[in-house]
Amino acid sequence: MNLNTLYNLRWTVLPPVVGVAITVMAGLALVSAPTEVVEGDVQRLLYVHLPSALASYLSFGITAVCSALFLITRDFKWDAGAQAAALVGLIFTALTLITGALWGRPIWGVYWQWDPRITTTLILFLIFAAYLVARKSSELDNERVARFCSVYAIIGFLDVPLIHMSVRWWRTLHPQPIVSRLDPALPTEMLLVTLFSVAAVLLVAVWFIVLGVETELLSQRLLKIKGRVR
Amino acid sequence: MDLAYQYSCLISLTVADLKLTWREKSAWLTTALFACAALLIYSFALDLASGVVVSLLPGVIWTVFLFAGIFSASQSFHADRENGVLDALRISPVHPTIVYLSKTISNFVQLAAIQIPVLLGATVLFNEDIFQINIIMIVLLGTLGYCSLTTLLSALSFGSKSTNLMLPVMALPLLVPLLIACVEATASALDETPDGAPWMMLLVLFAIWTTLISALMFPLAD
Amino acid sequence: MSAINFLFAGFAVFWAGLFTYLIILQLRIRTLRTEIEQIENDQESDDS
Numbered sequence: 404m405n406l407n408t409l410y411n412l413r414w415t416v417l418p419p420v421v422g423v424a425i426t427v428m429a430g431l432a433l434v435s436a437p438t439e440v441v442e443g444d445v446q447r448l449l450y451v452h453l454p455s456a457l458a459s460y461l462s463f464g465i466t467a468v469c470s471a472l473f474l475i476t477r478d479f480k481w482d483a484g485a486q487a488a489a490l491v492g493l494i495f496t497a498l499t500l501i502t503g504a505l506w507g508r509p510i511w512g513v514y515w516q517w518d519p520r521i522t523t524t525l526i527l528f529l530i531f532a533a534y535l536v537a538r539k540s541s542e543l544d545n546e547r548v549a550r551f552c553s554v555y556a557i558i559g560f561l562d563v564p565l566i567h568m569s570v571r572w573w574r575t576l577h578p579q580p581i582v583s584r585l586d587p588a589l590p591t592e593m594l595l596v597t598l599f600s601v602a603a604v605l606l607v608a609v610w611f612i613v614l615g616v617e618t619e620l621l622s623q624r625l626l627k628i629k630g631r632v633r
Numbered sequence: 634m635d636l637a638y639q640y641s642c643l644i645s646l647t648v649a650d651l652k653l654t655w656r657e658k659s660a661w662l663t664t665a666l667f668a669c670a671a672l673l674i675y676s677f678a679l680d681l682a683s684g685v686v687v688s689l690l691p692g693v694i695w696t697v698f699l700f701a702g703i704f705s706a707s708q709s710f711h712a713d714r715e716n717g718v719l720d721a722l723r724i725s726p727v728h729p730t731i732v733y734l735s736k737t738i739s740n741f742v743q744l745a746a747i748q749i750p751v752l753l754g755a756t757v758l759f760n761e762d763i764f765q766i767n768i769i770m771i772v773l774l775g776t777l778g779y780c781s782l783t784t785l786l787s788a789l790s791f792g793s794k795s796t797n798l799m800l801p802v803m804a805l806p807l808l809v810p811l812l813i814a815c816v817e818a819t820a821s822a823l824d825e826t827p828d829g830a831p832w833m834m835l836l837v838l839f840a841i842w843t844t845l846i847s848a849l850m851f852p853l854a855d
Numbered sequence: 856m857s858a859i860n861f862l863f864a865g866f867a868v869f870w871a872g873l874f875t876y877l878i879i880l881q882l883r884i885r886t887l888r889t890e891i892e893q894i895e896n897d898q899e900s901d902d903s
Contacts, residue, residue, distance in 0.1 A: 425873075433866070445858045448865040455869070474853050491876075498872050505865040509858040529806040537799050554850045555786070555803060561846065562807050569810035569835060573817065607873065614880050621887040628894050 413613045421610045424603035436596040445509050450596060452502040454604030455495045456524065462492030462608055463531060467560035470553035479623060480616075482549045485556060486538055487615025489531050491608055496528040519571040526566050530559040543626050642727045646735035653712065654743060660708045665747045668701040672755060686759050691819035694755060694763070695812055698776070701751075702744055703804060706783035707797045709740050733784065733851035737844070741780040748772055767822045771836065775815040778840035782807060785847040811839050 432450035439446035465488040473481035503521060504514040515521070534556050541548040654661060675693045676682055713719050722732050752772065756764040786804050814835040821829030 429866075443858055445862050447862055451866065451869045494872055494876055498869055501868050502865040505861045505868070509861050526806050526809055533799070533803045533806065537803060540799070550853060551788070554853055558782075558785075558846060558850065559807060562810070565810045565839065565842065569813045572831060572835070573813045611876060611880075614877075614884075618880055618883050618887065621884060621891070625887055625891050625894075628891060632894060632898065 410613075413610075413617075417606075417610050417613065421603075421606050424606050428600045428603040431596045431599055437590070437592055439593075442510055445506055448502050448506040450600040451604070452499060452506060453597060454601045455499040455502065457601055458604050458608035459492045459495035459499055459524075459527070461605060462488045462495060462612065463527065463560060465612065466492060466531065466534075466556050470556040473553045474550060474557075477546070479544070479549070480620065482553070483616050483619030483623060484612075485553065486535065487619055488612050489535050489538075489556070490615055491611045493528060493531055493535065494611075495604075495608060496524060496531075499524060500528070517570075517574060519567055519574055522570045523563065523567045526570075527559075527563060530562070531556070534559060543623055638726075639728055639731050643731050643735050643738075646727070646732065647738045650735060650739040651742060654739065657712065660705060660711075661743050661747065664701050664705040664743075665750070667704050668697055668747055668751045669754065671697045671700060672751065672758070676758065681759060687761055687823055688820070690755070690759060690761060690763065691816045691823065694752070694819065695775075695815045697751065698744075698748055698772075699779075699805070699808065699812060700801075701747065702776075702779055702783060703801045705743060705747075706740065706780075706787045706804075707800045709736060709784060709787050729852035730848045733788075733848060736788075737781050737784045737847075740784050741776055744776050744780060745773060748776065761823065763823070765822070768819055771815060771818045771822060771833070774833070774836045774840055775811060775818075778811050778836065778843050779808065781840065781844040781847050782811075785843075785851055788851065810835065814839065 428450070432447050436447060436450065438444055466485045469481045469485035469488060473479070473485060500521070507516060508514050534552055537555065538548065538552040672693070675697065679686075679689055679693065681689065681693070710719070719732075723729075749769070749772075752764050752768070756762065783800070783804050787800055814832045818829045818832035818836060821832065
């Protein structure tokens with residue numbers, strides 16, 4: 404089965420699979436998973452928080468790869484992919500930050516902690532929001548802007564390790580209140596639910612990106628048709 | 634590619650750009666005035682005239698430099714684009730990376746020429762010994778990393794309106810590591826925090842990283 | 856606010872975010888499709 408036939412399954416196979424997976428995930432996360440001893444039921448937010456974070460990294464990675472492919476091939480379908488993935492990434496970054504804050508308030512006592520991972524995620528959000536605003540603020544078929552934004556997306560993605568490193572040093576070289584962190588070693592049942600949630604949310608992200616690509620391609624087609632009519 | 638030819642092109646392009654900037658005084662004069670005004674605004678807003686200011690100074694200085702730099706960077710390709718210089722260079726045998734490097738050097742010289750007097754002024758205004766050799770080193774290193782990134786970003790060819798608006802929005806998130814490193818290194822040079830060595834390393838790393846990636850990416854972007 | 860409310864708020868935001876994206880995207884796809892069809896129909900009637 405080649406890539407194209409796989410892509411053609413997007414309307415028949417992907418939506419029901421995604422729907423079932425996300426429903427099962429909600430059931431598992433809210434009902435089946437055992438209640439955490441220390442944190443209580445709030446810990447169940449982990450099952451949406453962690454997968455959202457992974458989905459946002461996946462989406463931004465896809466944006467960077469599509470941008471590179473656009474620079475190489477100059478084919479606007481890769482530009483459409485980069486834009487769609489960036490938007491999906493932004494949504495999941497926002498969800499990650501919000502669910503993280505809602506978990507942090509009862510557990511840490513604060514909504515926000517200048518933790519390296521949280522801060523890097525916020526900066527990542529700002530970078531790709533700037534990318535999307537810049538890309539959308541000009542015509543769809545402007546090749547110069549598309550090329551420029553692709554370069555920006557790649558640089559932004561490659562900047563992430565540097566940002567993470569600098570924020571971590573910034574925090575560790577300063578005195579800070581000690582925050583009790585979760586013990587990362589999860590019991591097996593919780594681990595299984597987490598893994599399932601990750602798979603489900605990644606599927607949702609893939610479906611969203613496919614839908615987004617479809618929309619971008621449609622608007623490109625519309626632009627082409629309009630150009631021909633005039 | 635003839636290296637000697639490209640090298641001579643780099644020199645002559647840089648010199649020409651600096652000469653043009655010197656003659657067209659509005660760009661660097663507004664940047665310098667903006668830096669002075671921002672310093673003044675900060676001293677009113679944070680009440681720098683009284684009390685112990687040394688812990689605030691690095692942050693104040695670097696935010697002033699960051700915003701003043703955005704100011705000058707947003708104008709850097711303006712004249713070239715208006716006069717069609719970039720299109721002329723594109724069909725000439727000069728490699729795009731050389732164009733980028735000459736612009737970066739010219740921006741670097743301009744910004745450094747503005748920053749050094751601002752440092753001197755801050756020394757006088759706040760009675761702190763800011764004008765010292767290791768802080769000047771930090772400023773030059775930070776400015777190098779800063780210019781190499783903002784020059785690339787300012788090459789974007791949006792409509793003339795949104796270019797100036799988009800540049801800070803796009804540049805500032807990427808510049809977070811630079812800002813943190815510069816502020817911390819300056820603070821340690823002012824004996825506020827103990828160890829400045831890792832921050833200097835981060836500054837060098839950032840400068841190398843941005844210069845390399847921008848030199849590679851500029852031919853693709855423009 | 857008790858802890859269970861935070862759990863509820865988190866899941867509500869998550870689901871609301873997903874559905875908002877889906878609805879907005881479906882609407883955009885629909886308007887784009889109708890616009891394309893409209894232009895194509897106009898052209899066909901011009902040709903005939």
